[in-house]
Amino acid sequence: MKAPLKRSVLTLSLLSLCVGCAGTTTTTTTTESPAASPEATTAASPADSTASAPTISTDGDVIIASSLPMTGSSLGQTQTIVNSIQLALDEVNSTVCDGQMKVGFRTFDDATAAAGKWDPAQVTSNSNTIAADSKIVAVIGTFNSGAAKLAVPIFNPSNLLMVSPANTYPGLTKPGTGEKNEPDVYYPDGKRNFARVVPADDLQGVIAANWSKNLGAQKVYILDDQELYGKGIADVYDKTAKEIGLEIVGREGINAKASDYRALMNKIKDLEPDLIYFGGITQNNAGQLIKDMRNVGMTDVKFMGPDGIFEQALIDAAGQDAEGVYATFGGIPPKELTGKGKEWYDAYKAKFNSEPEPYAAYGYEAAQVVLAGINEVCEADRDAIRQAVMETKDFPGLLGTWSFDENGDTTSTTMSGNVVKDGKWTFAETLDVK
Amino acid sequence: MKPWQKIVLYFVIAYFVLLLGPIAGFDLPRIVQDIIRSPSVLVTQLLVGLINGAIIAIIALGYTLVYGIIELINFAHGDLYMLGGFAALTVMGAFGMQDGAPFVTAIIPMLVALLVSAGLCAGLNVLTERYAYRPLRNAPRLAPLISAIGVSFIFQNLGLFWGGLKSFIPIMGNTAAAPKSFPDLLPRIDLLEAMGIQTKVDFTLKDLIVLVVAVSLMVGLNLFIQRTPAGKAMRAVAQNRDAAKIVGIDVDQVIVMTFLIGGALAGSAGLLVGLYNNTIVFTMGFTAGLRAFTAAVLGGIGNITGAMLGGVLIGLLSALSDQYLSSRWTDAWVFGVLVLILVFRPSGLLGENLQEKV
Numbered sequence: 001m002k003a004p005l006k007r008s009v010l011t012l013s014l015l016s017l018c019v020g021c022a023g024t025t026t027t028t029t030t031t032e033s034p035a036a037s038p039e040a041t042t043a044a045s046p047a048d049s050t051a052s053a054p055t056i057s058t059d060g061d062v063i064i065a066s067s068l069p070m071t072g073s074s075l076g077q078t079q080t081i082v083n084s085i086q087l088a089l090d091e092v093n094s095t096v097c098d099g100q101m102k103v104g105f106r107t108f109d110d111a112t113a114a115a116g117k118w119d120p121a122q123v124t125s126n127s128n129t130i131a132a133d134s135k136i137v138a139v140i141g142t143f144n145s146g147a148a149k150l151a152v153p154i155f156n157p158s159n160l161l162m163v164s165p166a167n168t169y170p171g172l173t174k175p176g177t178g179e180k181n182e183p184d185v186y187y188p189d190g191k192r193n194f195a196r197v198v199p200a201d202d203l204q205g206v207i208a209a210n211w212s213k214n215l216g217a218q219k220v221y222i223l224d225d226q227e228l229y230g231k232g233i234a235d236v237y238d239k240t241a242k243e244i245g246l247e248i249v250g251r252e253g254i255n256a257k258a259s260d261y262r263a264l265m266n267k268i269k270d271l272e273p274d275l276i277y278f279g280g281i282t283q284n285n286a287g288q289l290i291k292d293m294r295n296v297g298m299t300d301v302k303f304m305g306p307d308g309i310f311e312q313a314l315i316d317a318a319g320q321d322a323e324g325v326y327a328t329f330g331g332i333p334p335k336e337l338t339g340k341g342k343e344w345y346d347a348y349k350a351k352f353n354s355e356p357e358p359y360a361a362y363g364y365e366a367a368q369v370v371l372a373g374i375n376e377v378c379e380a381d382r383d384a385i386r387q388a389v390m391e392t393k394d395f396p397g398l399l400g401t402w403s404f405d406e407n408g409d410t411t412s413t414t415m416s417g418n419v420v421k422d423g424k425w426t427f428a429e430t431l432d433v434k
Numbered sequence: 435m436k437p438w439q440k441i442v443l444y445f446v447i448a449y450f451v452l453l454l455g456p457i458a459g460f461d462l463p464r465i466v467q468d469i470i471r472s473p474s475v476l477v478t479q480l481l482v483g484l485i486n487g488a489i490i491a492i493i494a495l496g497y498t499l500v501y502g503i504i505e506l507i508n509f510a511h512g513d514l515y516m517l518g519g520f521a522a523l524t525v526m527g528a529f530g531m532q533d534g535a536p537f538v539t540a541i542i543p544m545l546v547a548l549l550v551s552a553g554l555c556a557g558l559n560v561l562t563e564r565y566a567y568r569p570l571r572n573a574p575r576l577a578p579l580i581s582a583i584g585v586s587f588i589f590q591n592l593g594l595f596w597g598g599l600k601s602f603i604p605i606m607g608n609t610a611a612a613p614k615s616f617p618d619l620l621p622r623i624d625l626l627e628a629m630g631i632q633t634k635v636d637f638t639l640k641d642l643i644v645l646v647v648a649v650s651l652m653v654g655l656n657l658f659i660q661r662t663p664a665g666k667a668m669r670a671v672a673q674n675r676d677a678a679k680i681v682g683i684d685v686d687q688v689i690v691m692t693f694l695i696g697g698a699l700a701g702s703a704g705l706l707v708g709l710y711n712n713t714i715v716f717t718m719g720f721t722a723g724l725r726a727f728t729a730a731v732l733g734g735i736g737n738i739t740g741a742m743l744g745g746v747l748i749g750l751l752s753a754l755s756d757q758y759l760s761s762r763w764t765d766a767w768v769f770g771v772l773v774l775i776l777v778f779r780p781s782g783l784l785g786e787n788l789q790e791k792v
Contacts, residue, residue: 073612113594116611116717226762253762257721260711262482263756266636270475287613291712295622297636316607317713319615320533 057094060104062380064089064370065130067141067151067162069111069118073283073313078143080348080356081165081363082107085140087348088367096371097378103371106136110147117283123147127154137385138163138370140363145169145229152186152194161386163195163370165362168307168330169232170202173407177202178232183407193386195408197365197397199330199415201229204306205236207415207431208277208328209244212304215326217275219247221268223289225280226253233306234279241277249273256284261292269298276301281308287317294321302326310358315423322420328431331399332416334361336427341398365397441778465758474634479753485641487749488648489710492703493726494733494741495655496696502672502736503692504571509582510562511700512723513589514555518704519714520596521551523616526708527605531617540619544709552701558589559697560690568686586719593716613715616708620644644710651702652742655695659738668692672736728772734785743783747771 066085068078085105094103108126112119123142130136131154139155139162142148148167155162171178172186172194179185187193212220220241224234231253241248249271254261268276276293280286286309293303303325310327318325334345334356344364348356373389393403402412417428469476496511529543566585570578598610607614620640626633659665670678671688679685707722708714729748733740748768755764775783 071611073609076609113591113611252760255761255765257717258761258764259707259718259722259725260486261756261761262486263479263753264761266475266478266482267757270472270634282612285613287615288711288713291615291618295640295712297622297624313607313609313612316609317613317615319712320618321712 057102057104058106060094060102060135062096062101062137062374063104063106063133063135064367065106065108065133065136065139065141067108067110067123067126067130067139067147068143069147070107070109071111071113072116074111074117074143076313077166077311077357077359080352080354080360081140081143083352084348084356084360084363085367087344087351088364088371090351091347092371096375101374101378103374104135108141110142118142118144118147120146120150123150124154127151131155131158131160134382135380136160137374137380137382138389140165140366140370142167143359145172145232146227148172148194149186149228153188156187156189156191156193159189159191159193159383159386161193161195161370161373161382161389163197163366163389165196165366166198166359167196168198168201168204169228170200170236171228171232172196172200173409174200174202175407191386192390192408195369195390195392195404197369197410198359198362199413200409201233201306202236203413203433204328204330204415205233205279206240206433207417208233208304208306209237209240209246211326211328211417211431212241212275212277212302213244213246215275215302217246217302219249219271219273220275220277221249221271221273222251223276223278223280224253225256225278225284225286227256227280227284229308230278230280230284230306232279233308234277237277237279254280254285254289256280258285258288261285261289262296265289265292265296265298268293269296274301276303278303278305278309280305282311282314282317286314287322290314290318290325291321304328307358310418310425312357312425315420315425320423322423325420326428327418327425329358329416329418331358331361331412332414332430333358333418333425333427336416337361337398340396344398361398365399368397369395437778468758472634475757477635478637479757480750481635481637481641483750483753484746485645485648485710485749486753487746488645488652489703489707489745490722490726490729490749491742491745492648492651492699492706493722494729494745495652495738496700497727497730498733498735498738498741499692499696501730502738503668503689504567505575506567506578506582507727507735508567508696509579509723509727510585510589511696512721512726513586513593513719514559514697515700515704515707515722516593516714516716516719517558517589517596518551518555518701519616519708519718520593520704520716521554521701522547522705522708523605523614523714524596524603525550526617526619527603531619533615533618535617535619537619537621540617544619544705547705548702551705552698555701555704556694556697559693559700563690563693568689586723590716590719593719597716611716613713616712616714618712620709640710644706647702647706651699655699656738658695664688664691725768728768731782732772732775734782737782737784740782740784 066082070078089105096103110118110123110126112122130139142151143166145167152162171182173183222234222238224230278286278289290303305327307329310329315322337345369389369392373385376388377384390404390408394401399412402410405411413433415431417431418425419428493515500506500508525547526543531543562585566581567578570581594610597606600606620643623639625637625639626635659668667683667688670683671685675685725748729744730741733744751768752764755767
């Protein structure tokens, strides 16, 4: 079963490269088969029924596409990202270049109901559809770093830019932080076509380790969910913790599909750590981990995770046991923003009548930076837009003024520490890389 | 060479040559050291394994009962158990139960939840038999199997839909596919400590309740099958359907009864797991089903005692692997042991060497 699946994914990605090449030269619009592009209807989602009717056209002189998991438990986050992108488009009335060009917006769902989260085959098929549509000049996405690994190389040959509001795996952009062949393996043509407005995990891991120490932890046990994002962040945490003198009593990858972790937690309990760090996401059973940690009697051991658990879904899953769980987040929660950020927060609440999730601000930031790039070029020229956005300098964003460095990473390093209090994530303190 | 010597030889070869030793962390000297260092952990882990095993066994019974009677692997059984968990959570929501509610006030909701989830699953299972399996009873064996997989998908999507009904059932949380928190109602009182014994071994009242309920369900089922006329009829149909018909047993009725019992067991397991693990999610049926099915095959599918034995073995194996090896290798170990046992005893630990029925 596994081998043929792998092979078909490989074939698909190979095919996609060819489709990608064709995408730049062909001028005819490709007809999309409904099976290949299950587009989520804009804004109409069960999670956010109060959202206003879609005012954004899915067509225009140029089109921005989003590729996010709109099925499954990530929806809470991704819907607010999509809302944010719409807000950004609404503010300019969906036009750029002094009203000369109309901008359309299309959402692609890279998750399937069967997987309950992003699905590699779905990412590949969506990316091929996007790359082949020459009107699409920029993509906002993906939500999961693993998905970016697949999508970026598909877009690379056609110079299609992708700006991510949420991918924090360092190896996607930074040489020497991930595998040996990273990040070059994602850019087969040599040109960089991926940028992110959110700080990468190497910073989040560093900050989490420092914060653990400040919270009084001395012995830590490190777990990860064995995915790109979770393992990457746990590696950085591991390294930093050793450097700043925390004792690491154990390190392990968990089976994300297990029905319980009682045995694992008993084993950890015996080693008497005072903090458990989990590099992973809510969808990989973080809730069950926390429950079983309390179930075996580790009531005063701290639990900390990265932004992958920084969402309401974690509290829904862990219930009362979530109380006191810590999470770092690569930015400031929407509610705590000031200045420009506060204006955006108020506008969002007024328009959608709901609380934006943490990544919503980055969705807005990504949309803004892409629109600015299109505004500079004023043509449906993928390569020129890619270059314009990648060279963004001193951009006045929601989180202060920042630039893209030569890797496409934001220069912003402000992060926040958060804790669950009375069944809600609350802002604890601002953390910065020292 | 005697067979047991052969087995030992194979194990030694596997240990040294194949992946077990170096890759999966099966480092015997270290494990022995760990056990000597803190034997209480071993006891705790054995208890964890025992309870998890008992829960797996209840689900495995559903597979084995149905297989024993109509030689069908009911792949929908795991998902039925998941629906049982959702039904139980819905009842808890209706009673307004929350984490840490006093045990006394929780007794009635728990009993109602048991009735509702067992009843719902039994009903669903009977309906499934009537409309998905019975029309295919005389078809080639593969047809009902595929039908079972289809039913499994239907159940899973039903669970996904159910989980999204937050406007009717607020306890379901905000997102359909996300894991749902099940109220923690069984008291986490350490029994040994309450009795004045100071050990590092953990055994809470919660563990005891779950274990007692699971064991009494299994004992009850065994008594039912061994001691009652209905049980006797079931055994007769399992042995030879046509001969049972000749002596006047209503085969259809026996099959319906089997599905009824299997469904009720799945429903009770759903409630039990909700109360024990405190989280339910719509995909949990697949994972649990796989383990339970493995347990049934391990013990000898069709054999009721075998399913219980298989369940407990798998529970113990997983707990010990989590403790002394690495949790990422646990599934590999569980299924590796299954492969080994099937190589040496194709009909399972307690299975009889039956001739394939034609």
